[in-house]
Amino acid sequence: MKTSLCSLFVLFFLGGMMQAAFVSAAVSQSVQSPEAFLGYEKGERLTPHHRVMDYVTHVAENSDRVMAEPYGKTYGGRTLMLLYVSTPENLARLDEIRTNNLRRAGLLGGEATSLESKAIIWLSYNVHGNEISATEAALFTLYELATGDDTHLQNTVVIIDPLLNPDGRDRYVNWYHQTAGRQPDPYRTSREHIEPWPNARTNHYNIDLNRDWAWQTQIETRQRMAVYHQWMPHIHADFHEMGVDQPYYFAPAAEPFHVAITDWQREFQQTIGENHARHFDDDFRVYFTREIFDLFYPSYGDTYPTFNGAIGMTYEQAGNTQGGLSVITADGDTLTFARRILNQHVAGMSTVEVASMHYERVAEEFFRFFRDAAETPYAPHKTYVISGNNTPDKLQLLTSYLDAWGISYGHAPNTRSVRALDYQSLEERTISLNSQDLLISAHQPKSVLLNVLFEPRTTVVDSLTYDITAWAVPYAMGLEAFAIERRIDPAGPFSINHPVTDxxxxxxxxxxxxxxxxxxxxxxxxxxxxxxxxxxxxxxxxxxxxxxxxxxxxxxxxxxxxxxxxxxxxxxxxxxxxxxxxxxxxxxxxxxxxxxxxxxxxxxxxxHAPRVALIGGPGANPNNFGEVWHFLDQELEYPHSVFEHTHLNRVNFSDFDVIILPQGGYLNQVSNQVKDDLRRWIRNGGRMITFGNAIRALDEGDQFQELRSMPEPTDEARTAQQLLRAEDRRRDAAASLITGSIYYLNLDNSHPLAFGYPEFYYSLKSGANAFEYLESGFNVGTLQAGAHRSGFQGYRVKDHIENSLIFGVQPYGRGNIVYLNDNPIFRGFWHNGALLFANAIFFVGQ
Missing domain, CATH: 3.30.70 (Alpha-Beta Plaits)
Structure with a gap:
């Protein structure tokens, strides 16, 4: 009898397995490959956004391993989509897996269930619109995960965002299909390899979404990050493209690593890189690691996840704007689109594989990251205090960010005196806390992210960095703030005392x-x-x-x-x-x-309501142009006209009161007649707002601001530079650079350009250009001795930039020129400068 029952059980079990296998096979057969569904071979065409959405929807509808979730729309109205990929058993308990992950990390209240943790992998594709192999690879990775061996899905959940920047990608795809002929032309300077201004790297407003992860100024980022924080993945890979003459880049990342990055995060980057190398070696693919792409600036698709406990990585395939469908590289090889897609696909599948192989430790180290952060914060400052004297709007802005980041805060205990570092002076002094102050304790799970974003001085361990080196939130928001080296916990929930109008x-x-x-x-x-x-x-x-x-x-x-x-x-x-x-x-x-x-x-x-024009076109910095355009269109919702400089001969400038010039030398390309018309327009009462030295092409006889020359090196210094070893020359050049550093400016707040400000301003300086004081005009914002607050500043630059003009207004006839030599709306996150830019538009010259 026992034998008979046992036999029946085995027959039942095997029958069930066979039935499950049959169903799985049937489902797999009903899922079409990207080639079959789209109607062309891998790398033969570029897939536009709507067809990407069609294909991923098809897979989700026909595979029991895939669930699709739309999570938002772009500025251009295109759908943003996530795909959840795992076994049917895991997908049935998907929300349980998600909430368990948050609870075990201390990020959500309640007890986790007994369900074993899975490694959660998030794969992000095509954040830069013209890095087109990424999205194509996402389709092949999705197909293989949906139809292939599911071994690596047993203990993982893979989240795929196949297209982070649909507006940018479609801009590139449409341009390329309109430009290319029947056969791709691999000659790299032919027109199908030369994208027109402003190119498709950025989103609709020409904002770089890969530098927006922390700041979330763009609608695409805000919608994505809302879901990201609901999941908090353990591994995040961000798929990019770089110049056509480089091969493939993957982790481990280059130095400098931010000091907050843990030993485990470094170690597992190496583990992942070794796994990738094994697969790339098998097919003799060329690649490199540990160069160029560092882990320092916190608003990238690798660093922001890293500071949120993940193994955050950038993958870079040769291609980018010059890639097209095929291109001849510098070494004479022909790089095809199909090869680019395949490399990205291999890296994606290898990421899932290595995560699955180490899923238990991946999950446990993720949880340990947040436990350690709450118990022993890495940074010297254990408490941050934001004075209740800050305006309600500034406090509202800050708390909206803290909420988005998942950082806890409350109000300070009343009438308590403590020693604190003052962000304004970077000196310690005694302050008295009260219940109107906002207090953030570093003893919380999000401590690492908090300290990275609030550190008064960034620890720059290497001068050769990929991006800006300072970003502290109190400076970016113009907050009166303090950092304390002892633990103080909030005394209760914080509320803002908004003035109420009866x-x-x-x-x-x-x-x-x-x-x-x-x-x-x-x-x-x-x-x-x-x-x-x-x-x-x-x-x-x-x-x-x-x-x-x-x-x-x-x-x-x-x-x-x-x-x-x-x-x-x-x-x-x-x-x-x-x-x-x-x-x-x-x-x-x-x-x-x-x-x-x-x-x-x-x-x-x-x-008088100003009629505003914004000038762009080839030669204009597309990011700065986009920052201004987004500010006018989305933040002020104020009417404006946009012109490319190639069409300025058709513009009647008298129809406008304010003209805004983004950074760039594009006015050198306009005719002398247009230059004369612009000068005449200013003299007749126009207000020209110029970023950097964009107005230089209009200058006749040194009438405008004067760019200060770097001092010539001494004979001894010049000789030393000439004898430098080749490997040391790049580092020596950094001594003449400022890589995104913060400075204290003296501000003349009696001038309309500075209305609404105290007598100082924190400025983010992204270059070493220095301008002399205006001889006839108003030197509104000036950088004087001792102004440096945070970030890398080359030793040769210090004296060069002291006593220089940052913001000024020069009367010119009946009009005015407003000089913005630092960008007051840098990447949209330098909120401290937004009012100053509004002053330039609405108040100056009225």
């Missing part, structure tokens, strides 16, 4: 309304008022109505006189917009002030 208590028709000028949100309010045709004045001197409250320079004054054409609608528009945007509004019944200038004074000028 509209019901206001007189029905006051003489005027007053609104503060302190933040980008205030500039947005002004932009909306102007678009509703509300006439707005602004204060050029502090004033007081009652001898108690002082209204600072820049205060918006909305008088009834001048807005009579709106009738009662004046009050409803002003109040409704203020309520919608959370602006404090104060009603007053007189234009007579106790101190300062009365509302009818010439010192309270009108803001």
């Amino acid at each position: 509209f019901s208590a206001m007189p029905e028709q006051p003489y005027a309304y007053l609104a503060r000028w302190e933040s980008k949100q205030d500039a947005f309010y002004l932009a909306q008022l102007l678009q509703h045709d509300i006439r707005v004045r602004f204060a050029t001197q502090p004033f007081s109505m009652d001898g108690q409250r002082t209204w600072e320079r820049g205060t918006l004054i909305l008088t009834r006189r001048g807005n009579e054409q709106h009738g009662d609608r004046f009050d409803s528009v002003v109040r409704e917009l203020a309520d919608e945007l959370g602006r404090e509004l104060v009603a007053v019944n007189t234009g007579l002030v106790m101190s300062g200038r009365d509302f009818g004074s010439s010192g309270v000028p009108m803001v």
